[in-house]
Amino acid sequence: MTEVGHRLARMTRQVQAEARVPALSVALHRADRPLWTLTVGDTGNDTPLGPPTRFRIGSVTKTLTAVLVLQARDEGLLDLDDPIGAHLDLPAHRELTVRRLLSHTAGLQREPYGDVWDTLRAPGVDQLLGELDRAERVLPPGRRYHYSNLGFALLGQAVARLRGGSWGEVLADRVLNPLGLTATAPVPGPEAATGFLVDTYSDHAHAEPATDFGGVGPAAQLWSTAPDMARWAAFLADPAAVDPAGAVLRPGTLDEMRWPLTVTDETLWSGGFGLGLILVPRPDPETGAPQRVMHVGHDGAMPGFLAAVYGRRGGPGTPGAMGAAVLASSGTASAILELPHLLLDAAVADDPAEIVAWTPGEPAPERYREMLGRWWGEGYEYVFSWHDGVLQARGAGAPVSRPPSVFTPLPDQPDVLRTVSGREAGELLRLTRDERGAVVRMHWATYRFTRTQETFDGFDFRAIDQAG
Template sequence: MTPVPDRLSRMVRQVQAQARVPAVSAALHRADRPLWTCTVGETGNDTALGPETAFRIGSVTKTFTAVLTLQCRDDGLLDLDDPLGRHLDLPAHGELTVRRLLSHTAGLQREPHGDVWDTLRAPDADELVAELARAERVLPPGRRYHYSNLGMALLGRLVGQLRGGTWAEVLAERVLDPLGLTATTVTPGPRAATGFLVDAYSDEAHPEPPTDFGAVGPAAQLWSTATDLARWAAFLADPAALDPAGAVLAPATLDEMRWPATVTDETLWSVGFGLGLILVPQGDRVMHVGHDGAMPGFLAAAYGRRGGDGTAGAMGAALLGSSGTAAEVFDLPHRLLAAAAEHDPADITPWRPGPPAPEGVRGLLGRWWGEGFEYVFSWHEGALRARGAGDPPGKPPAVFAPLPDRPDVFRTVAGREVGELLRLTRDERGRVVRMHWATYRFTRAQETFDRYDFRTGG
């Protein structure tokens, strides 16, 4: 059997050769194994290609800006449903909300006013605002997904305004330094690869001109290494593993960012978009979360893996390439993650007996019926849980937490009916005889809504 590192390296080498990418750098991060890296090709300049080589990461930058925006929300500096004009003095589009801009559902045009990709000159901070009135709202807010670099640029300006610094300063202080992403920078540095356009009909690779995205930097400015980006992707998927104190962002906030706000195609629901994050379902309740990026001469992709058998904690992959047209770069992180989970699955943690369920909970464990369906209530890992009797094994259970000020009342904190109450009713001897979950009646025997009991016939 081919060792897993060799299998992954072969996948990278195959993409580099077949897609004709001058330089490729890949990395796989997981909590239970050493960091895996692979580089193939040449930088196109007088520096050697290695894991420390920096590449332009394009729109993967947006994930950093999105995290900064949610930090502001968590710190009480804004609400996601605030209009931009509540915090920024703008000549137009101030009514668009933070949430809409994060999910690309604001309807704002894709780029700032002018032919940015012809001139390769992005506006500075003052020009971005001054020209905003000339930018169109091409769709009504909330109508559908429409990708906008301009929208993310405005969020970067918002973050800087609220924090009292530039976007780059805030990013370094509040994300890059705490997570140890020392190779992620706004400028290329001395060990950067050269970006190329590879001719479609020959082997010529022509270098692309360097670009500075100015005030649109929060959408696409950053440079990074595959090792830094694999770590970042792992954070997006499993923040508690890399930031246990929640210094950068609380795990619950990342949960919120990963919840799908829209789909990118109305007829093919294969890709979703959360709050600044691309969501790519993999089947069998596995989700890859991250972003792709493209800038002249460079393509990038970084995704973390959540769910499924074999998935390790803090599992993230990144692929960086120095070609602007090798679309195979976008798919390879997904394949690397899947191959690692299949051929080198996470170790299985042995089950060990635990303490008994609390006295007040023991009587409600077992099978109950609600809305004509059977459910199983159980106590595992210190919490009350419920599953439909016919649920597939991989479907997460509902999880309940007791309300300290209301005896026999629980709050659903995960899974089905999250947020809703579970209320217990006891008889004169203290036995739980019925429950109400999200106001629906649950009984030990199957009953109609008018309480006909099929067990007793009445």
């Protein structure tokens, strides 16, 4: 084991011991290193504990259901602003949109009708849908974040209806099999750990009852292994590396899913939700200041089990396809929920990705070559450049870590470009040329850009020097 591996192992063992977890399975996935795994403890049954051991992953299931929904959107089967009633025959709440349900801003009550966590009897699909008129909309849509298992159950059942199969069948066909997640399934299988509640005031651990979430399965039903979930986390963070052919989802769609739509706390903006994904910005380990590093994934809890599955994006030293999974056979060891974040931080700090050498590339196309350099807009200076085969722009004083705006020309209109990412994404950049064909002015999101600093009514400060 490497020195880094020893540190990760010690961190894991410390959490297992201090949080008193009967069985803990951890995996770290990254494109530039072999898969790292560690298991500590005992399954609580006759099967040995190891990387193939399955644990319940609870609400991590939601991330897979969310990918199914976005797949259907990309294929034109639904729109995110469709009311859920357009895809399911429902007696109530038909007006709640797919987007609101994905981001937990629909205002729907947390659980299906009835005391599910008291009886441990979840409704089947027909009962779930048929009794929706007995469930409350506890907040107006869009008011604020309000977590809802019921909302994700509806989303999963809608996709199942659109695809003509059960949710589990559709998930296996559309996500699990293409990504090689062969140990992930709605059932425990023969190598599953037993879930426990550990007594707060003694060392006794009592097995929790087995549960099947039935029609609510798309919210929390799955079982999996740490290696499978570390790969899944890597996919959520870097789909182009894990799924280069885009067989499951286009990288641009994952970008959309990772965009924050709501925060989970109105005053402490330490976490947010995108489309089915939890977003956790990571502070600088030395100063505590914000940095451009985001962990994306989800936590999960079911009777006797906790799980935390996150991929890492951004920041110096972060390798491609980096993800961590921590699966535990304790329903109350909340310390394990922070462990994947600590493991990802430590792995990058102690073993950063290699620095890739710069190599020369092709020159900018002649049409754009003379427009490169410094321009002024709204009183601020920007630098337009050609890198990696595309036109880019960034503020003259922007830190290197901030992604630039990237442009692509419209078909048959090379002097009109669309901003495809970064600042002003979606807006147009229009080039104005003089009679010689030189670019003398640009308009980006309708704001005028000139080679010298000008006021909004066209006063050029350079003219003062020329007049003097």
